[in-house]
Amino acid sequence: MDWTELDVHPRIISAVHKANIKSAKDLFTSSIGDLQKVTQLSIPDIYDLQKAASAALQKHSALTALQLYKEKTRFPSQHQKLGLGCGVLNNLLRGGLPLVGITELAGESSAGKTQIALQLCLSVQYPETKGGLGVGAVYICTEDAFPDKRLQQMIKSQHRLRTDVPADVVRKIRFGDHVFIEHAADIDMFTECITKKLPILLLRGQVRLIVIDSIAALFRCEFAAKDAVIKAKHLQTIGAKLHQLSRDFTTPVFCINQVTDAMKEGDSVLNHIGFQDRKVLPALGISWSNQLLMRLMVARTQREAPPPFIDCVLRTMEVIFAPHIPQATCYYTVDLEGVKGIGIQGL
Known part of the structure; x- marks a missing residue:
């Protein structure tokens, strides 16, 4: 005061x-x-x-939810979203990722999780009028090497993917110079990254998107079943720090998560979280789920995408939970240019 x-x-x-x-x-x-x-x-x-x-x-009276909703010019961070670089996917998410909070993207291998993360790293660099934030992104790798070749491939195809953006605007953006890469092989390295390195980039205004690929890899080998309490404490500490960074710098946090086999049907724990009919569940359990604002799940189907998508496998993205949008699903595919949503009428 x-x-x-x-x-x-x-x-x-x-x-x-x-x-x-x-x-x-x-x-x-x-x-x-x-x-x-x-x-x-x-x-x-x-x-x-x-x-x-x-x-x-x-003098500083409390605001109502109705005021926050109606007075968009006074509270832009309550309404602004980070677009995914695709109109169909943006419609599914009612505009894109919220600027404050942790969004998780879970799915099996080859579902397209990393492709979506890379596209977000490019989308964030576009002007706000085109669904971006006009700055760069931090990409934290916890297991595999950063897919630099694929990123360069997507950069070269931006003029074809983002036909909603004038060509001269696309040419002016130096996409490769604004994706900062960090490797964290264990929890200690990851903690140092988010507590010491990330705040520097955020304070300088160089980035406004944090991508973690993947959060589950940090815990997969370090904790046995008997260490569940310690594991939960680490998850809560990491979640709290990511929330603080997101809130203080109005920066979305996008975490890729792996999946585990679902328990047998009828299990009481399974029934409580509403995944009775699934073969796989997001990893890390309820301790991590409680840290999330929004959870998305992606899956690779056995079907081919309809024309004009040639030799592309059809994938699905589903909103599992979010406080601001209902559960919903849409189709998408991945090609040379990037991630593209497919409207229902195309199937």
């Missing part, structure tokens, strides 16, 4: 600064006697201070 804004004698403000009282919470949760000891002020002075602080706080 800015004490200089309060309508009280400067002598009282000076005493508050000397006592190192930093917030209104400290002022109102401490007893009168404790405040007297640390500030050396009289009881009437303390009453005047609390009264002035209360009046200042009342």
